[in-house]
Amino acid sequence: xxxxxAAVAVVGGKWKPMILWALNDGGVLRFGELRRHxxxxxxxxxxxxxxxxxxxxxxxxxxxxxxxxxVEYSLTELGEALNAALIPLGRWGHTNMDVIVANKExxxxxxxxx
Numbered sequence: 001x002x003x004x005x006a007a008v009a010v011v012g013g014k015w016k017p018m019i020l021w022a023l024n025d026g027g028v029l030r031f032g033e034l035r036r037h038x039x040x041x042x043x044x045x046x047x048x049x050x051x052x053x054x055x056x057x058x059x060x061x062x063x064x065x066x067x068x069x070x071v072e073y074s075l076t077e078l079g080e081a082l083n084a085a086l087i088p089l090g091r092w093g094h095t096n097m098d099v100i101v102a103n104k105e106x107x108x109x110x111x112x113x114x
Protein backbone atom coordinates (compact mmCIF):
# COMPACT_ATOMS: atom_id res chain seq x y z
CA UNK A 1 0.00 0.00 0.00
CA UNK A 2 1.34 3.44 -0.90
CA UNK A 3 0.53 6.73 0.81
CA UNK A 4 -2.19 7.60 -1.69
CA UNK A 5 -3.86 4.22 -1.12
CA ALA A 6 -3.85 4.84 2.63
CA ALA A 7 -5.31 8.35 2.26
CA VAL A 8 -8.04 7.24 -0.16
CA ALA A 9 -8.92 4.33 2.14
CA VAL A 10 -9.59 6.84 4.93
CA VAL A 11 -11.34 9.60 2.98
CA GLY A 12 -12.82 7.64 0.06
CA GLY A 13 -16.43 8.10 -0.88
CA LYS A 14 -18.77 10.99 -1.47
CA TRP A 15 -19.57 12.01 2.09
CA LYS A 16 -16.35 11.77 4.11
CA PRO A 17 -14.72 14.83 2.54
CA MET A 18 -17.97 16.74 3.08
CA ILE A 19 -17.99 15.71 6.75
CA LEU A 20 -14.39 16.88 7.11
CA TRP A 21 -15.18 20.28 5.53
CA ALA A 22 -18.28 20.71 7.71
CA LEU A 23 -16.34 19.97 10.89
CA ASN A 24 -13.52 22.23 9.75
CA ASP A 25 -15.94 25.11 9.16
CA GLY A 26 -18.24 24.44 12.11
CA GLY A 27 -15.78 23.21 14.72
CA VAL A 28 -17.57 21.04 17.26
CA LEU A 29 -20.98 20.01 15.90
CA ARG A 30 -23.87 17.95 17.17
CA PHE A 31 -25.25 15.27 14.87
CA GLY A 32 -28.22 17.35 13.72
CA GLU A 33 -26.04 20.38 13.02
CA LEU A 34 -23.63 18.24 11.04
CA ARG A 35 -26.48 16.76 9.00
CA ARG A 36 -27.78 20.24 8.16
CA HIS A 37 -24.30 21.23 6.92
CA UNK A 38 -24.20 18.28 4.49
CA UNK A 39 -27.03 18.55 2.01
CA UNK A 40 -28.41 15.26 0.68
CA UNK A 41 -26.83 12.79 3.12
CA UNK A 42 -29.18 10.33 4.81
CA UNK A 43 -29.07 9.80 8.56
CA UNK A 44 -28.02 6.16 8.10
CA UNK A 45 -25.13 7.00 5.78
CA UNK A 46 -23.94 9.88 7.96
CA UNK A 47 -23.87 7.61 11.03
CA UNK A 48 -21.92 4.96 9.09
CA UNK A 49 -19.41 7.45 7.72
CA UNK A 50 -18.89 9.06 11.14
CA UNK A 51 -18.26 5.64 12.69
CA UNK A 52 -15.65 4.86 10.03
CA UNK A 53 -13.95 8.23 10.50
CA UNK A 54 -13.97 7.71 14.26
CA UNK A 55 -12.43 4.23 13.84
CA UNK A 56 -9.67 5.82 11.73
CA UNK A 57 -9.07 8.46 14.44
CA UNK A 58 -10.07 11.28 12.08
CA UNK A 59 -13.17 12.34 14.03
CA UNK A 60 -13.71 12.46 17.77
CA UNK A 61 -17.13 11.59 19.21
CA UNK A 62 -17.96 12.97 22.64
CA UNK A 63 -21.06 11.65 24.43
CA UNK A 64 -22.54 13.74 27.23
CA UNK A 65 -24.73 11.85 29.69
CA UNK A 66 -27.59 14.34 29.80
CA UNK A 67 -31.31 14.22 29.26
CA UNK A 68 -31.71 14.29 26.35
CA UNK A 69 -28.31 12.78 25.48
CA UNK A 70 -25.93 15.06 23.62
CA VAL A 71 -23.29 13.82 21.17
CA GLU A 72 -20.71 16.14 19.62
CA TYR A 73 -18.27 15.52 16.79
CA SER A 74 -15.00 17.28 16.07
CA LEU A 75 -11.82 16.74 14.09
CA THR A 76 -8.89 15.10 15.80
CA GLU A 77 -5.36 16.33 15.20
CA LEU A 78 -5.06 13.66 12.50
CA GLY A 79 -8.35 14.84 10.99
CA GLU A 80 -7.16 18.44 10.91
CA ALA A 81 -3.97 17.34 9.12
CA LEU A 82 -6.05 15.37 6.59
CA ASN A 83 -8.30 18.37 6.01
CA ALA A 84 -5.24 20.55 5.39
CA ALA A 85 -4.09 18.04 2.78
CA LEU A 86 -7.48 18.27 1.03
CA ILE A 87 -7.34 22.06 0.66
CA PRO A 88 -5.35 21.97 -2.62
CA LEU A 89 -7.79 19.39 -4.01
CA GLY A 90 -10.70 21.67 -3.11
CA ARG A 91 -8.97 24.61 -4.80
CA TRP A 92 -8.43 22.52 -7.93
CA GLY A 93 -12.11 21.55 -7.98
CA HIS A 94 -13.21 25.16 -7.51
CA THR A 95 -10.87 26.42 -10.24
CA ASN A 96 -11.98 23.76 -12.72
CA MET A 97 -15.65 23.42 -11.76
CA ASP A 98 -17.01 24.89 -15.01
CA VAL A 99 -14.97 22.48 -17.14
CA ILE A 100 -15.86 19.51 -14.94
CA VAL A 101 -19.60 20.29 -15.07
CA ALA A 102 -19.50 20.85 -18.83
CA ASN A 103 -17.73 17.54 -19.40
CA LYS A 104 -20.26 15.70 -17.19
CA GLU A 105 -23.13 17.26 -19.14
CA UNK A 106 -21.57 16.27 -22.48
CA UNK A 107 -21.08 12.72 -21.25
CA UNK A 108 -24.71 12.53 -20.07
CA UNK A 109 -26.01 13.79 -23.44
CA UNK A 110 -23.80 11.30 -25.28
CA UNK A 111 -24.93 8.41 -23.07
CA UNK A 112 -28.60 9.36 -23.55
CA UNK A 113 -28.22 9.35 -27.32
CA UNK A 114 -26.85 5.79 -27.45
